[in-house]
Amino acid sequence: MQFLAYILRQTGKNLRQTWGTQVMTLLTVTLSVLIFAFFFLIYTNMLRASARLGDDVRLIVYLDQEVTEQMRPGLEKKIHDFGPVEKIVFVSRTEAFARLSAQLGKEKDILNDLGPDFLPPSIEVYPLKNLNDLTRISQFSDFLLTLPHAAKVQSGSDWLRRFGYFTNLLRIVVLLSGSLLIISMTFIVSYTLRLTVLSRQGELEILRLLGATSAYIRLPLLLEGMLQGLLGSGLGLTALYFLYQWIASRFSGPGFLKLFDFAFFPPELTGAILLAGVVLCTVGSLFSIRRFIRI
Amino acid sequence: MPRDASTDKPLVELVNVTKIYPPDVVAVEDVSLRIYKGEILFLTGMSGAGKTTLIKLICRLETPTRGLIEVAGRDLSQISTAGVQRMRQKIGVAYQDFRLLDKQTVLQNIAMAMEVTYASTKVIRARVEELLALLNLSDKRDKLASELSRGEQQRVALARAAANGPSLLLADEPTGNLDPAATELVINLFRHLNEKNGSTIVVATHDPSIYAETEHRVMTLNNGQLSAHPNRSPRQIELFEA
Numbered sequence: 001m002q003f004l005a006y007i008l009r010q011t012g013k014n015l016r017q018t019w020g021t022q023v024m025t026l027l028t029v030t031l032s033v034l035i036f037a038f039f040f041l042i043y044t045n046m047l048r049a050s051a052r053l054g055d056d057v058r059l060i061v062y063l064d065q066e067v068t069e070q071m072r073p074g075l076e077k078k079i080h081d082f083g084p085v086e087k088i089v090f091v092s093r094t095e096a097f098a099r100l101s102a103q104l105g106k107e108k109d110i111l112n113d114l115g116p117d118f119l120p121p122s123i124e125v126y127p128l129k130n131l132n133d134l135t136r137i138s139q140f141s142d143f144l145l146t147l148p149h150a151a152k153v154q155s156g157s158d159w160l161r162r163f164g165y166f167t168n169l170l171r172i173v174v175l176l177s178g179s180l181l182i183i184s185m186t187f188i189v190s191y192t193l194r195l196t197v198l199s200r201q202g203e204l205e206i207l208r209l210l211g212a213t214s215a216y217i218r219l220p221l222l223l224e225g226m227l228q229g230l231l232g233s234g235l236g237l238t239a240l241y242f243l244y245q246w247i248a249s250r251f252s253g254p255g256f257l258k259l260f261d262f263a264f265f266p267p268e269l270t271g272a273i274l275l276a277g278v279v280l281c282t283v284g285s286l287f288s289i290r291r292f293i294r295i
Numbered sequence: 296m297p298r299d300a301s302t303d304k305p306l307v308e309l310v311n312v313t314k315i316y317p318p319d320v321v322a323v324e325d326v327s328l329r330i331y332k333g334e335i336l337f338l339t340g341m342s343g344a345g346k347t348t349l350i351k352l353i354c355r356l357e358t359p360t361r362g363l364i365e366v367a368g369r370d371l372s373q374i375s376t377a378g379v380q381r382m383r384q385k386i387g388v389a390y391q392d393f394r395l396l397d398k399q400t401v402l403q404n405i406a407m408a409m410e411v412t413y414a415s416t417k418v419i420r421a422r423v424e425e426l427l428a429l430l431n432l433s434d435k436r437d438k439l440a441s442e443l444s445r446g447e448q449q450r451v452a453l454a455r456a457a458a459n460g461p462s463l464l465l466a467d468e469p470t471g472n473l474d475p476a477a478t479e480l481v482i483n484l485f486r487h488l489n490e491k492n493g494s495t496i497v498v499a500t501h502d503p504s505i506y507a508e509t510e511h512r513v514m515t516l517n518n519g520q521l522s523a524h525p526n527r528s529p530r531q532i533e534l535f536e537a
Contacts, residue, residue, distance in 0.1 A: 002413045002414070002415055003413050006410060006413060202396060203396055205394075206394055206396065206407065207407070207411060209354075209356070209383065209388065209390075209394065210383060210384070210407060210408045210411050210455075211379075211380045211381065211382070211383030211384035211385075211386075211411055211412075212380065212411040213377070213380050213411070214376070214377070214380070216411055216413075
């Protein structure tokens with residue numbers, strides 16, 4: 001108990017002696033965590049959206065002629081020739097018109113001047129969930145275009161491809177900001193502790209002469225690094241949470257966030273980021289302790 | 296009273312110890328010395344005779360170029376870092392240059408020695424008050440070390456060395472900046488530690504006033520070589536031979 005009290009008191013003393021540098025370090029750690037966590041949050045949401053979009057993939061084959069009941073088995077067989085699918089839905093002109101009318105709701109009046117035949121008939125093909133490879137979807141799309149009376153195939157693969165590129169780009173940004181996080185936390189905390197050590201060099205030398213144990217000298221410095229990590233990560237994540245809340249309240253409704261079901265980190269991921277911050281800063285302080293303190 | 300040194304195992308033993316600083320400055324040469332538990336030993340000699348080096352060798356601030364040093368039966372060259380730390384907690388050293396922290400108070404400077412042993416705040420407080428009273432420094436308790444006179448700083452350094460009731464106290468020129476009254480206080484502190492705690496005390500000094508009348512052993516270092524003090528009493532001769 002006495003040991004713990006000394007370690008805590010010594011840590012407090014260190015923090016007071018170099019408070020200016022400590023605040024700067026805390027801000028740097030906070031900003032690093034905020035930048036990394038911000039991109040990581042977007043990335044994780046994009047990944048989730050990407051997975052969901054992959055699940056919702058369907059290919060629509062627009063036809064230039066209505067499909068009769070007799071034609072259906074033949075078309076279904078041909079589609080299955082490419083591979084098994086989840087389901088196939090035939091949509092007639094009238095059904096397409098009814099759907100559009102239902103989607104427009106109160107504004108369906110605009111369809112009054114158009115006849116129920118103005119939309120083309122189509123076949124909606126829902127591939128199996130495991131068909132999430134864009135090249136394969138593209139091949140399937142090309143195959144469907146060879147069906148009798150097929151005029152156009154809409155697969156959304158171009159959009160998915162662009163979405164994939166964006167997600168990859170974001171992955172690079174996350175990796176870069178992650179590297180920034182590692183560098184800033186370990187090196188800056190290490191540098192700050194070096195300043196602490198230098199400012200207390202005389203005292204540390206006397207402690208050494210008085211027989212202070214390694215734990216007595218090193219633990220407060222280690223604790224200082226851990227505290228920097230905990231507070232910096234905590235503040236960074238708190239700032240991100242408020243930023244998220246602000247964005248969510250400003251852009252709520254049928255917009256971008258609604259489309260991607262934008263969500264904050266789950267508690268376990270928040271804890272993991274916090275822990276990573278603590279570990280990185282502790283590693284930074286260990287560097288300093290090993291390099292600059294002679295026991 | 297001086298103890299009879301002939302029977303016990305020594306607390307400190309130096310066997311043919313030589314210390315040469317680069318490139319070829321011989322600070323201590325072929326010194327053999329036994330210091331017994333409960334003994335008060337005066338090491339005298341001119342400046343540069345090797346007294347400080349000898350003290351540094353005993354508390355392992357320096358390592359010998361040749362020879363063996365044992366403290367409490369343990370060879371200092373074989374002792375681990377943790378072992379050195381434990382040993383230093385039991386050895387009080389009052390340095391010639393005091394080594395106080397200028398920006399800390401007298402109380403904090405003395406307490407520091409006890410804090411490293413994780414003593415309770417209550418125990419530290421009581422012990423510091425006792426030492427301050429013994430050295431007539433009670434009114435300086437909350438003064439910064441930098442605000443004290445040289446003599447007062449010297450007494451604070453001694454109080455810090457004595458704080459843990461050390462089994463061995465090494466004092467390097469402890470009265471160099473003191474007036475006769477303060478010197479008397481320091482001698483009383485040594486006597487108090489020796490009689491009450493059984494501390495072994497080694498005093499390196501060139502101040503004859505503190506050992507002239509003593510019945511304890513007095514040794515002289517001259518150009519790094521140790522010998523009995525030339526003006527020794529029959530009792531001192533007897534102790535030296537032992």
